Amino acid sequence: MTSIMSRRTVLAGAAALAAVPLRRARAATPIRIGVLTDMAGPYAEDSGQGSVVATKLAIEDFAKLHPDIAVEMVSADMQAKPDVAASLAGAWFDRDGVDMIIDVPVSSAALAVATVARQRNKVAILNPGTSDLSGAACSPNHIHWAFDTYSLAASTGAAILAEGGDSWFFVQADYAFGASLVADTRRVLEAHGGKVLGTVKYAFPGTTDFSSYLLQAQGSGAKVIAFANAGADAANSIKQAGEFALTANGTRLAALLCFIPQIHGIGLKTAQGLLLTEAFYWDLNDATRAFSARYSAEMKGAKPCTIQVGCYSGTLHYLKAVAAMGIDKAKASGADTVAMMKQLPTDDAVFGQGRVREDGRKIHDMHLFQVKSPAESNGDWDYFRLVRTIPGEAAFRPLADGGCPMVRA
Known part of the structure; x- marks a missing residue:
């Protein structure tokens, strides 16, 4: 294995192993899952070790139902680089017997891994933003799981537009995800009478000072300054916008992709009032609270976000398919x-x-949240107030509009 790879193995779920021994016949030919994630880059808080833990929890839960099916897990840091992601994916598939790769939270890297999965006839379950993965870049070997730029634009963008935010300026990360998010939000805005006054792009990764971009946005006179970025970039741009007091004259800040780890880092005093969209919130219902308690116990109290639970959900469904069709058939054809x-x-x-x-395209409900004020919060991680739930069939781009070549006209 390469030097950037951290490896751990889970045979049918570590928690279940002691209670239910595996049959040796199956242990010789395990299903192998690779978590390809961002361990130290801009999306480490949204994926990273949290994605590894969530995948492990899915394997544990699957083992309770199918203790006779052996599952192994490996993980690696793809460094937010498409070439590194593609190289690791190829090595895993060709040399290390990996059957399914999950996560890949950077759009350009996910597009590269999707191509590798199709070439090797393996499975990729992907958690980046670009909606191209279920559009022009769709394939029979991958699934776009947790969210996409269309669902974010259709919820957060439409909600702010409905409240009078009809002129926008974008601060965009200059790569596939940022471009896709701006394009999808622009379509929503212009379809409902909104205007885009401009877009400024910054280098990704590596940008930490957003001052010049924020001043350009402020100078546009737009009612809404929207950040088409994520992870650490989203946190830094929102913090610096607060330092520039951009909202003092009534300008709205739109976090088009901002997950709960960023809110935790920013703090409610700065983030209060932000509208954002996630497919998951730890305090949404009894089931989400129970899962999050298990996750938090392994993550020093942190709560998971949409990308991380996407690894749990995607892994569990993949393993259900393996059980339904049999290990040999599943390994033979992604x-x-x-x-x-x-x-x-x-x-x-x-x-x-x-x-x-x-x-x-994986279809599930999306939820529009507003960040609470410090006075509204009951403590750490009590950060979101549910504004509305968008049913899955309405949240994601209509099947006929995506341009996927697998879809019959």
Whole structure:
């Protein structure tokens, strides 16, 4: 294995091993899952070790139902670079017997891994933003799982527009995800009478000083300054916007992709009032609270976000498909395994009920939240107030509009 790879193995779930021994016949040919994630870069808080833990929890839960199926897990840091991600994916598939890769939270890297999975006829379950993964770049070997730029634009963008925020300026990370997020939000705005006054792009990764970009945004006179970024970039840009007092004249700040780890780092005093969209919130219902308690016990009290629970949900559904079709058939064809995943309805503790659509888009509800004020919060991680739930069939781009070549006209 390469030097950037951290490896851990879970045979049918570490917690279940002691109670239910595995049959040796199956232990010789395990299903192998690779968590390809961002361990130290801009998306480490949204994925990283949290994605590894969430995947492990899915393996544990699967083992309770299927203790005779052996599952191994490896993990690696793809350094937010598409070439590194593609190289690791190829090595895992060709040399290390990995059957499914999950996570890949950077859009350009996910597009690269999707290509590798199709070339090797393996499975990729991907958690970046770009909606191209279920559009022009769709394939029979991958599924776009947790969220996408269309669902963010259709919820956060539309909500702010409805409140009078009809002129926008984008501060955009200059890579595939940022471009996709701006394009999808622009379509929503212009379809409902909004205007985009401009976009400024910054280098990704590596930008930490957003002052010049914020001043350009302020100078545009837009009612809404929208950040088309995520992870540490989202946190830094929101913090610096607060330091520049950009909202003093009534300007709204829109976090088009901002998850709960960023709110935790920013603090409610700065983030209060922000509208944001996630597919998951730890305090949404009894099932999400129970899962989050297990997760937090392994993550020093931290709560998971949409990307991390996407690894739990995607892994669990993949393993259900493996159980339904048999290990040998699942290992023989990634495309057949994805087809089985599309046949089976999805149902888990974090996203509830849903399905995998023909174009590889995972369908589940999305939730629009507003960040609480310090006075409204009851303590650490009590940060969101639910504004509305957007049903899955309405939250994601219509099947006919995506341009996926697998979709019949």
